[in-house]
Amino acid sequence: MLGAALNIKLLEMCSKCGACYSICPSCVNLPGYDPREVIQDIVAGDWEKWLLSKSIWQCLECHYCLEMCYQHYGFENAMTAMRAVATKRGIFPVQVKRGWEMFAKTGKLGEPAMPARKKMNLPAPAASGGEELKKIYALLKEKRRGQG
């Protein structure tokens, strides 16, 4: 499941490098956060235990590791893949679940604040494309079901 989303050969090198470690904002500021441990376990095929860990949600997706990486890969990719597996199994931080549900329902993460707009004399907000997006997303899901 994880192997399909990741390049394990690159991660093997990644687990021995750490060029990004000292620049990763979470590594620097959050005690106990070290994606190299997660990556070593991914390479060893022993990653299930990380799915329930809050560590995999501490990657801020700032892309700094990607820029520092000699392979332009970065441990961000490993963390994204872990989170994708976790969410498929229904393991979400509450806010991610809430955010996803709002997105799925409206195509947005929040609606324009109308009273404040009026007070500030802002023009009416442009129409949302949420309904159209929902229709093509339904087509995508249908296509997936067809591919089984």
Add this chain to the structure above:
Amino acid sequence: MKDFAVFWGCTIQARFPFLEKSTRMVLDAFKLPHRDVDGFTCCPEKSLVNNVDHAAFVLTAARNVALVDGMGLDIVSPCTGCVSNLATVKGELKANPVERTAVNGLLKAAGKEFKGNAKLTHLVPFFHDSVGVFAIKQRIKKDFSGMRLAVHYGCHMMRPSHALRNDDPLDPKKFDNLLAALGAVSLQHPTKLQCCGQGLDRVDQHDNALHMARVKLKELKSLGADGLVLCCPSCFLQFDNNQFLMEKEGEKFGIPIIYFTELLGLALGYTAEELGMNSHRVDVEPFLEKWKRSPLVAGSGTIDEALNAVVAF
């Protein structure tokens, strides 16, 4: 200049309409050919959507780009996350014809096609590259000489660089150049490029988000910064709202947070009230007071003067 659609994104319109206000004011002040477009959705936000369904992430961004592709417009956004997410997908689809064909197969049902022609730019590099520091200097009524301001780029203004290609991802210059054009000293500080940490608030780790905000605000306080300038609603939420929450608990930093459009708007002669700065949660008065007391220095009136005053970079 090609007409462009402003991609407001969800956060600015839902939580910070005053940032929309100041953005509109500076776009109008320079008579830039902007317009609102019906039919956009969330960009979509990477950490909430991409982590759950990558195909939905790609399809949503592709649809937003296809919308302006069909109108022959570019996109400019005052949100770093929106530009970065849209550009990431645009790059992915341009490099992957198989995926592009599959996405276009779905978009066809909505009468749209992703071509990837639209240029996607964040407001800061847009002002730097398309308006230019000379044009800005000429319009300044009162600059920020003597003010010690820190710039916070926000990760997604220039990263991932393979998709955005608008500044050096490890040593960006454009925001600093704009600050210099506005007469301020851009403070160099160790956490200048460090992620704000707001993402932690979106994954139920509020204490860690506060910790990340605290690290930066403490540093700025010790350096005697008059304010923190940024141009990303997520970073704004982190440093304005979370600073306010910490102040309520007795931790006082006193660092006013200034959106780039507000700083530019003030320099052009708009009042803080017109720009909606009274809607901030952290008091901006100390910043405004110091600025009011500083001597009047207007922008350079002629191109020659502007050229002589330009900072080497």
